[in-house]
Amino acid sequence: MAEATSPIIELKDIDVTFKEADRTVKAVKDVNLQVNKGDIYGIVGYSGAGKSTLVRVINQLQRQSKGTVTVSGQNLGNLSGKNLRQARTKIGMIFQHFNLMNERTIGDNVLFPLLLGSKLTRKEKQAKVDELLDLVGLADKKNDYPAQLSGGQKQRVAIARALANDPEILISDEATSALDPKTTGAILELLKHLNETLGLTVVLITHEMQAVKAICNKVAVMQSGEIIERGDLLTIFSNPTEQLTKEFIETSSQIDSALANVVEQATVQNLGAGEQLVVLSYAGDSTEAPLIAQLYEKFHVTPNILFGNVEILQNTPVGTLGLVLSGVGDAVETALAYVAQQGVHVRRINVAEYRAELARKAAANNEEATV
Amino acid sequence: MTTILASDFWSSIMPNVVENKDVFIQSTWETIYMTLVSGLVAGILGMLIGVVLVVTAPGGILENKPTYWILDKLVNIFRSIPFIILLAVIAPFTRLVVGTSIGTTAALVPLTIGCAPFYARQVQNALVDVDRGIIEAAQAVGASPLQIIFRVYLREALPDLIRTSVVTIISLIGLTAMAGAIGGGGLGNTAISIGYNRFENDITIMAMIIILAIVFVVQVLGDLWARRTDHR
């Protein structure tokens, strides 16, 4: 099974520099990236971070200024013309705006890649188109035109087209960014399904951590052309080190908005001695321990649940619970020490400080908005 | 009985037209001939130039600054020359190509040269409108530049190409009338050398009516075709 973990995409020391009349833009700086076969590798970053430029290097729609690109063991930087085009057929790509041909039917859009040099017979090509449309659930739309389809359906067509040459890799550049949340979920599910059934390796570019959370097993965070943090999903989520990573994780969860709400309540603002606001988070097995019950049984600490949330990351439940704990003396502290021992992450919230912090952030945002 | 009455009717309002019926039939064919032949040659030339302009332009699929720069300037220059002057200026060249500088066949040369740059720009505009993302998607599935030109650019821009071709043909019909004025034949020639010069107004009017009818037919057929191919 060495095959399963060998890198299918390897980017080494990649720089991409755009030279314009008045300035040069370093869109990608010294990026090293390994994507293994079967990965769904998320790359997150704000707009302008260099994500699109970086992935366009993978299929050489963008040539790198420096560094090497190896895909399935082949150095793509050395290829040009016919050989490069041949290599590209093994790397599918989907886009934010679908990029379907408006004047061709759905069937003909999917057929298009097969018209470029495939050795299949006419009949086999049509069979392949039918099979692909079936795979993305659009068999009945074969003779429609893109203008007649919804955004989600168009993206499905684009996926079918990207798969026509049986690629090993699918690059998704903000493919769900123009879609509503429900459709986004369905498209992400489809990508996950393709990953599981076809062994397709997916590189998922997005500015929404939510999408990464939904299907990725690995994630890299990009800022100003550099990858500033990377790792497998659970590790990054449970232990982010960079400020930007934390920010992305926060925006993808409801915890902070829930907390902001909670600290405005009078009862929470007036916590007495022996009372503490905490956020507990836990992944995997610890979810199953009857923790809350034990708090009272063992320590006579009363938990007052304010909010809670469970998410599934890579088939592992990750739960978050906002509580006010009250007990006599240092019962709460003893209880929290025990909880931490059980592998639960404990975050103590000082309500006054937290509110001051929120006010500072709001003021900063306002300033930004008025500049 | 009715035919006699009808011809009486026409003789009374357009006496000279009826008398010169054969001239009209012939000059109508000449106009159609000049339009079709120069339209075909200019169409091919203009299409070629328009495509080359788009693919060699900065950011194009076969970016090539010198080619783009030269073609772009040439098109601009030829588009700026008023047709009536072009007719005169290229007369020696015309004689070289078709052996004479007067007559219907001689008119084909200036008509083609006058029309091709105009059409090239129209083609360029139509192709430039094809979404950059669609081209990129084609490159991503391994399409070659030629495949992108024929299977993406020309295909996606087809409705616009039909519309701009109609515009070009109509302006070409206008040019054939002008070419007629310097001895190229056709309805323009008939209108000027017979109608205008001999004060036979009904001839001028009839020539105009036929030209309008041809324009109308081209317009209607073109619109229908464009609408049928457009699925945006």
Ligand SMILES: Nc1ncnc2c1ncn2[C@@H]1O[C@H](COP(=O)(O)OP(=O)(O)O)[C@@H](O)[C@H]1O
């Ligand atoms: N073809 C180009 N020419 C010049 N600058 C470019 C080009 N493509 C991208 N850039 C610049 O490179 C930076 C990264 O862009 P991009 O890769 O599109 O970011 P992202 O996809 O993360 O939003 C931006 O500053 C952008 O303006």
Ligand SMILES: [Mg+2]
């Ligand atoms: Mg982008």
